[in-house]
Amino acid sequence: MAQNKTKKLAVAALLVAVAVAGSLLSVPVLGSRCAPVQHMVNIISAVALGPFWGLVIAFCASLLRNLFGLGSLMAFPGSMIGALCCGLMYKFTKKLLPTCVAEALGTGILGGLAAYPVAKLLMGLNPETMTVYIIPFLISTVAGSILAYVILKIILRSGALPTFNADERKK
Helix, strand or coil, X not given: CHHHHHHHHHHHHHHHHHHHHHCCCXXXXXXXXXXXXXXXXXXXXXXXXXXXXXXXXHHHHHHHXXXXXXXXXXXXXXXXXXXXXXXXXXXXXXXXHHHHHHHHHHHHHHHHHHHHHHHHHHCCCCCCCCCCCHHHHHHHHHHHHHHHHHHHHHHHHHCCHHHHCHHHHCC
16 A cells, blocks of 8 residues: 555656656747646546646646746646546546546636636736636647647557556556
């Protein structure tokens, strides 16, 4: 039991590191900065570790990105809501495609809406509308969801996931 928790903690730490390092990678798309790595990490976390761990990983990555000056406070609602949505979807369906869609909708729509009060109240910005962050969030999360889907399909076909996630071996 303790060994299983240690493995999960090690995988979580690795995924936090990937998310933080991956925040350095971004591509300009339609006037937005597309940074898909956090969204890819959210989905991998959901499949490998579950919703609780995904939420913790998203929080830790957002916190570190802010402490290192690599992100803004809007990283918290986007990544955490998306991680929770896709984690719960995978927990209940065990299907990859709906999990990727849940990440995209959770981060893109719900996270985009939740970013408005963060920007206005905590960052002192004056966003024009409540929906101003939805399109930029959707661009990044759709790219990250596609990336995660491809990577996880390869991992699942190879049979490597059961050694990566001890809970999956029990099923």
